[in-house]
Amino acid sequence: MKHWIIKVALSLLVILLTGTISHAGIIWMDGGVVGDLQISGANEYREVTFVTGKPVVLRGLVQIPDVPEASDTYRLNYDFELTSADGTITLERSLTYDVVKTENANIGQTTYEKTLTGYEETINTPNGIFTLGKYTFLEGRIIDNTPAVDYYSGNFLAERTYYIDGAFGQNNGEFHVVTDARPIVGYSHYWGANETQVIKHSFTQYGPGEPGEAEVIWSGTADVGMATTRKTDFSYQHTDPQNISFRGNYFKIIREENVLTYDYNMPYANEGAVDLESIRRSTGEDHISDEVILESKSLVIPRLRDIGGHWAEDNIFLLTSLEIFEVENDYFVPGSVISRLEFGKAVVNVINGKLPEPTRTEIIQRQRPGVDKLYNDISSDHPDYHYLEYIKENGIMNGRSYDFKGNEPLTRAEAITILVRALGIEYMAPAPPYDTHYADNAAIPEWAKDAIYMASEVGLVTGTPEGYINPNAWVKKDEASQMLINFINHLKDDISYDYREKILNR
Known part of the structure; x- marks a missing residue:
């Protein structure tokens, strides 16, 4: 020490x-x-x-x-x-x-x-x-x-x-x-x-x-x-x-x-x-x-009352220290379902860092007549408009029928697809038809199959001990924290090994 x-x-x-x-x-x-x-x-x-x-x-x-x-x-x-x-x-x-x-x-x-x-x-x-x-x-x-x-x-x-x-x-x-x-x-x-x-x-x-x-x-x-x-x-x-x-x-x-x-x-x-x-x-x-x-x-010190002893305690403490997850009070509620907006903002914070608050000029510009709406359900004065703008411009998440539906939950298949598309590696999946190794392979939506396959290949997800990926289950906040920690570790450690040691030690 x-x-x-x-x-x-x-x-x-x-x-x-x-x-x-x-x-x-x-x-x-x-x-x-x-x-x-x-x-x-x-x-x-x-x-x-x-x-x-x-x-x-x-x-x-x-x-x-x-x-x-x-x-x-x-x-x-x-x-x-x-x-x-x-x-x-x-x-x-x-x-x-x-x-x-x-x-x-x-x-x-x-x-x-x-x-x-x-x-x-x-x-x-x-x-x-x-x-x-x-x-x-x-x-x-x-x-x-x-x-x-x-x-x-x-x-x-x-x-x-x-x-x-x-x-x-x-x-x-x-x-x-x-x-x-x-x-x-x-x-x-x-x-x-x-x-x-x-x-x-x-x-x-x-x-x-x-x-x-x-x-x-x-x-x-x-x-x-x-x-x-x-x-x-x-x-x-x-x-x-x-x-x-x-x-x-x-x-x-x-x-x-x-x-x-x-x-x-x-x-x-x-x-x-x-x-x-x-x-x-x-x-x-x-x-x-x-x-x-x-x-x-030195990072900030989160004050959370409900993560002590939880299996995701270390993940949550680190992510909140990095201000990737926002905590407005003393409770994280790790077992609750995470919303689409919460997950989207966390992903932006992981890949770009915390976005600066918009200036008064930027807020006025987005409220002028004729400015295209981001989503039908997002007003120009939405407090997270700058995050939603970043999400749309960078193709991190898709809306749902022209709406963002920020308060709705998202499935594991959706969350995994978001992370893999952010890495740009979904195109490295094999040509169809193919099966993943998960026991519930048939339950994986076709649009998520490449992402889940590649997420398994690079270690972003591993599935349950019984071999299930549960693609259609809602993502809980503790599960989201594990996904995001895996994502960060992939960026800062796994890619580094792939690009340096593997090449220099041929």
């Missing part, structure tokens, strides 16, 4: 001194591990270079710009200053990316093009000065925008030529790097983000001479895996004093984990020096990693 309190205190001190850090992503194709933010405004950074014929870890600082997520066109500039542990290798690099995003609202997807429009690099080594002479780099991605998650996949092509101790036509040789990238994959949602890629570098150093005629001095390869993951975790802290008004509370902690793995096949290294005469090869694998605490925040 003491260690946890010290860690939280240190986390809060770091945030007070340096502010929070945005998710960096993978900022360079050679891979690298972003570390703590310095007072200077630069971040600690480590990467591996192979220019001398063996892997050498470089460490230093990188300036990371803020990414203007709301802009469709923007420019990013990065500046690196790195050195090896023994000081014999130094690297200076300056990058400029131009990014263009094009949204296709009809299909809910966005294309992303990143062009390297400015690139300068110099590497000083005992083997000479490597100066970048020419390069090719093109990157494209497709982003699938779902209500809860933006998933993406992409690729890039890259090739570089460095001149050793000189420039084009006047040098002691050239160093070529050809990079072949597997698909870049990643996601972004309210609870975290990830970017993972695996690439193969092919290195060739040539002696002086005309292109195509120069002698090959050495060649090698390196498979490099990179992942950067922002995650949200919750930690409950019990209060020790007896004379206190609450037993404990949750902390919300946001971390960024950066991992780089490399597997290399290079010229033979004899006592630390590359032996160019040997037919043997140096092979091996290693990794570097770092973790940064971005935020540590």
Whole structure:
């Protein structure tokens, strides 16, 4: 317990001194591990270079710009200053990316093009000065925008030529790097983000001479895996004093984990020096990693009288601490049926955070003549109009015959369908006809079958011990809390494992 309190205190001190850090992503194709933010405004950074014929870890600082997520066109500039542990290798690099995003609202997807429009690099080594002479780099991605998650996949092509101790036509040789990238994959949602890629570098150093005629001095390869993951975790802290008004509370902690793995096949290294005469090869694998605490925040303490000892007590306490569920008095009534509006608002709070209250101007605008109604049974002055507007615009829930019917209950099939559609994974179900593994498969409505199948596949629901899913039963508030906790855990934990460990450990 003491260690946890010290860690939280240190986390809060770091945030007070340096502010929070945005998710960096993978900022360079050679891979690298972003570390703590310095007072200077630069971040600690480590990467591996192979220019001398063996892997050498470089460490230093990188300036990371803020990414203007709301802009469709923007420019990013990065500046690196790195050195090896023994000081014999130094690297200076300056990058400029131009990014263009094009949204296709009809299909809910966005294309992303990143062009390297400015690139300068110099590497000083005992083997000479490597100066970048020419390069090719093109990157494209497709982003699938779902209500809860933006998933993406992409690729890039890259090739570089460095001149050793000189420039084009006047040098002691050239160093070529050809990079072949597997698909870049990643996601972004309210609870975290990830970017993972695996690439193969092919290195060739040539002696002086005309292109195509120069002698090959050495060649090698390196498979490099990179992942950067922002995650949200919750930690409950019990209060020790007896004379206190609450037993404990949750902390919300946001971390960024950066991992780089490399597997290399290079010229033979004899006592630390590359032996160019040997037919043997140096092979091996290693990794570097770092973790940064971005935020540590104490959550509110709900005061509920009717959840102590209930099977869903922990779920309800956490969800109300996060203000996902609103509690207007001291009673949650976990065994009562949840309404469509209560469930819809909770889902919005999970995937977007609590919506800000509308301004007076926004309220006046929605009340003007000619403004389309959201639903027939929702007036423009409804206190939850902004939530209902978000629900409709993002396709989170459907109405019932042009009405929302917010006070009516919803079935388990409806609740599961809402969560799966928010994830955008209903299309991953097999082509019909097929059966789920539930004993009451025949009772599942056809419109909910894909959602229930996929919810089972990813662990959002498990059914009863007897093997029933009870699709047409009304959802109670304690059941809803379990569904929402499973949904949050899927976003912040399960997807992370799927995108990082499975790919890097192939």
